Amino acid sequence: MPTFVYMTSCDGCGHCVDICPSDIMHIDKTSRRAYNIEPNFCWECYSCVKACPQNAIDCRGYAEFAPMGHSVRALREEDKGTISWKIKFRNGTEKDFVSPIRTTPWGSIKSPSDYDVPGPEALISQELAHEPDALNIKGGLPALERKQLKKGFRKGL
């Protein structure tokens, strides 16, 4: 496949269509549900699986090298700030993992416009936004001197 959509779970909301980086999740005109139009351009990145509100999307490993009978399921919960995984081997072995996905509330990042306007002298300097403070070092932004760069081959470099 690699990703595919279960007919009875999909309600055709289009979240997967909206998110797929490869533009391969489309809505089937007859069933009005989503499907993978180009499995051979699927990276198995799981963006669609994670985005599906109905958990209607799953992945069947590439037929070219993946024997059947396995499953790798993901449940991404933004409110909890976690992603949970269940891996099932062809031989029945199971493994479960849970990882955090974010430590701050969604939408909480400050716009760069919310910081004080930098002066004209800052624009000419080599410092980027929030520097030198955000570097957490003493002595300011490091720099090379022009003479430290020498032209041509030198043995051992």
Added chain:
Amino acid sequence: MGLFSNRKTIFVDSDVLVIGGGMAGCGATYEARYWGRDLNIVCVEKANIERSGAVAQGLYAINCYMGMQWDENQPEDHVRYARNDLMGLVREDLGYDIARHVDSSVHKFEEWGLPFMKDPKTGRYLREGKWQIMIHGESYKPIVAEAARKAATEIYNRIMVTHLLMDKKKKNRVAGAVGFNVRTGDFYVFRGKAVIVGAGGASHIFKPRSTGEGMGRTWYAPWSSASAYALPIQVGAKMTQMENRIVLTRFKDGYGPVGAYFLHLKTYTENVNGEEYESTWYKDTKAMVGDYIDRHPVPTCLRNHAILKEVAAGRGPIRMVTKEAFKDPHLEQVGWENFLGMTIGQAVVWASQNVDPKHTNPELTTSEPYVMGSHATCSGAWASGPEDYAPDEYQWGYNRMMTVDGLFGAGDTIGGTAHKFSSGSFTEGRIAAKAAVRYIQDMGTDEPEVSEEEYENFKAEVFRPLETYKVGRNEIVAGTVSPSYILPLHGLQRLEKIMDEYVGGISSGYMTNDWGLNKGLEHLQMLKEDLEYLGAEDLHQLMRSWELKHRLLASFSVAHHTLFRKETRWPGYYYRGDHMKLDDKNWHCFTLSQYDAKSNEWAMEKAPVYHIID
């Protein structure tokens, strides 16, 4: 135009136009707003910036972090590391510039909510290796995208940019870009005073090992379609080190990452007989490259080289010894979460094949080649260096400006700066954007103007594959075979075969030579002519058509550069069979190319390398 003359054209004005909303593009968008509070900042993305670019599925490590706050590394150390890994040839001015800024980007990621693993004893970021720190990065891209959305005047998702526009008044000055919306089919003309290309590098220009349903499981994302190179090449920007393609040693079939396995889990590789094999090839490699084999760490390409030799000697496959490490439940957890965080497909492969690294030492393989500017390789545009210390030959304008006025780049787009990875690409986007804001300020009222003739010509060209298909389709009963058009997949597979067989792909053991490269170029030229007859059934296939055209242009560049450099600089990435040795006397230099779209000619030259001496 006929059939499509009524297609809508939408005009968008911007001051800073960012093309590509991956790590580099998001960094550029954020930084542009910080310095340009009243500027119109537009970011255009082929997919949806929430999950686009190479970091779409997440990352489990940030591979470029100095740790200057704890005196772990200094920027000079990173320059030496990247230089060593790339066999002596990197733009040290650009590399230093990224290294001195990258920590501030990484600290921002933590503040924004990206979960970092910490060393329980020291409280510092948990190191995977000297340069890498470990993260729970499933939402790395959504977090960075949130910052970019907060900063942008407008983000345009689902627009594939096909061409840059040049100023009507001033020669060699960029004025914007054109593209089409892959959902609505509207044509877009973006006017920009400064343009920052942060598009993706190139997968699928060399034939991948999996060519059936699994062809999408390339190591680099299948949506990285070489726009990083095609856009600047089309307008005559100089490119550098395009021959420096990269081959990755990864777990078989899924191309799952090995970094955490080597560095954190302390797993190691052995041949099929359970023997260490790198020392077997030490003398042989030394005869080819001299004392570069004695460097620490051993350059990535030379480690590949030892694997290729060992496998060719009949003692393959090379396997990763995981059974020992995976006895530790914590390390086992890290091993699996590493895949789930950035290459889920590898977990799928192992689950399907019953490969449990606790019980089996998994197979490794060497991938098909990729062209990129952000990993252990440095293809891309030739860019102006930082104003405070770059040598005169590396400085003609603003930091990260290409050889076209007003055209900036970052990430995969900029050449000569290996080992920037996600954090370095974001940082380079920031560097480019600050310079672009200065450029716009200095420009004053002398603004570029797009030419109606130029964008109207592009409009006809962009949608032509739809028309070709519609007309040609009526000639045949059904199916994919037509005398009047080829489909994007047909063209892609021909491109991959040409590059594979003539330009040093997997089927030739990464080997090429003068004759093969010239023959390859001949075939590429015929493919180029045939792509005038590309047929696209719908807007999705139109996107595939333009991805293919971008890949083809980048492939020309790769072939010309490979032909020009008459040595084997990076054994394990590729071999010039007619020049099998590294040649510092003649080739300790950068290769530069410039394409002239009018004459269809490529001009090649050498540029000097500057080293930090101390």
